[in-house]
Amino acid sequence: MMTVDFTGKVVFVTGAASGIGAAQAQVFLTNGARVFAFDQQKQHLEELQRNFPEQLAYFIGDVRDKQNLQEAQQKCHELFGTVDILLNTAGVLDDYLPLRETEEELWDRIWETNVKSMFTLTKLLLPELLANRGTVINMASIAGLVAGGGGIAYTTSKHAIVGFTKQLALDYAAKELHVNAIAPGAINTPMNQADFAGDGQMAKWVAEETPVKRWAAPQEVAYATLFLASDEARYMQGNILPIDGGWLLK
Numbered sequence: 001m002m003t004v005d006f007t008g009k010v011v012f013v014t015g016a017a018s019g020i021g022a023a024q025a026q027v028f029l030t031n032g033a034r035v036f037a038f039d040q041q042k043q044h045l046e047e048l049q050r051n052f053p054e055q056l057a058y059f060i061g062d063v064r065d066k067q068n069l070q071e072a073q074q075k076c077h078e079l080f081g082t083v084d085i086l087l088n089t090a091g092v093l094d095d096y097l098p099l100r101e102t103e104e105e106l107w108d109r110i111w112e113t114n115v116k117s118m119f120t121l122t123k124l125l126l127p128e129l130l131a132n133r134g135t136v137i138n139m140a141s142i143a144g145l146v147a148g149g150g151g152i153a154y155t156t157s158k159h160a161i162v163g164f165t166k167q168l169a170l171d172y173a174a175k176e177l178h179v180n181a182i183a184p185g186a187i188n189t190p191m192n193q194a195d196f197a198g199d200g201q202m203a204k205w206v207a208e209e210t211p212v213k214r215w216a217a218p219q220e221v222a223y224a225t226l227f228l229a230s231d232e233a234r235y236m237q238g239n240i241l242p243i244d245g246g247w248l249l250k
């Protein structure tokens with residue numbers, strides 16, 4: 001198990017109630033950080049708060065709502081102080097729909113959840129992140145690097161996150177903002193449970209198509225996040241780190 005001392009650091013993570021976000025919250029708590037979690041639902045957050053009562057606080061809201069994000073920022077300041085590490089993890093899928101079947105409402109929901117919320121929150125926190133020599137880690141996807149990891153809306157949104165990450169890093173690296181992104185492949189999270197429905201043929205196909213022949217656990221992404229947020233990784237700037245079991249080798 002990877003251990004890095006994040007005592008005294010404040011981590012703000014979106015999408016923290018389940019999946020990768022919950023795993024990220026857990027590993028940073030275990031390694032001494034104070035974690036401010038943001039999600040639309042509580043799920044695992046109440047249990048985490050019982051286990052880490054002094055280290056975890058959370059806000060229930062919608063990442064698409066700027067007022068919710070502002071209120072969460074204020075609450076974080078009141079409880080923990082300013083943010084050192086921002087994990088933009090919240091995101092939604094689009095059922096792998098092609099353009100003909102993608103309604104404008106779905107397109108807008110994917111864009112606002114996956115991309116605009118990242119712009120809004122990162123901009124809100126940017127002054128304190130710059131003051132703290134902070135770190136931003138965005139959740140991209142293999143769908144941000146190749147086609148086929150989602151439908152037209154999801155793939156477009158994840159490509160946009162890759163661009164956002166690279167430009168943010170370029171613009172602020174000289175000011176010591178530390179920016180990277182993670183590009184997961186097949187991760188066994190609630191967001192991907194549709195692939196396991198019925199006889200699970202889709203999940204079996206995905207595993208078979210992945211060179212390592214399995215899905216990853218959310219913790220595998222969380223430990224990579226821990227490394228990317230560490231001082232040892234500060235020379236990495238604007239990188240998009242695939243965690244994909246070799247999917248992109250094909």
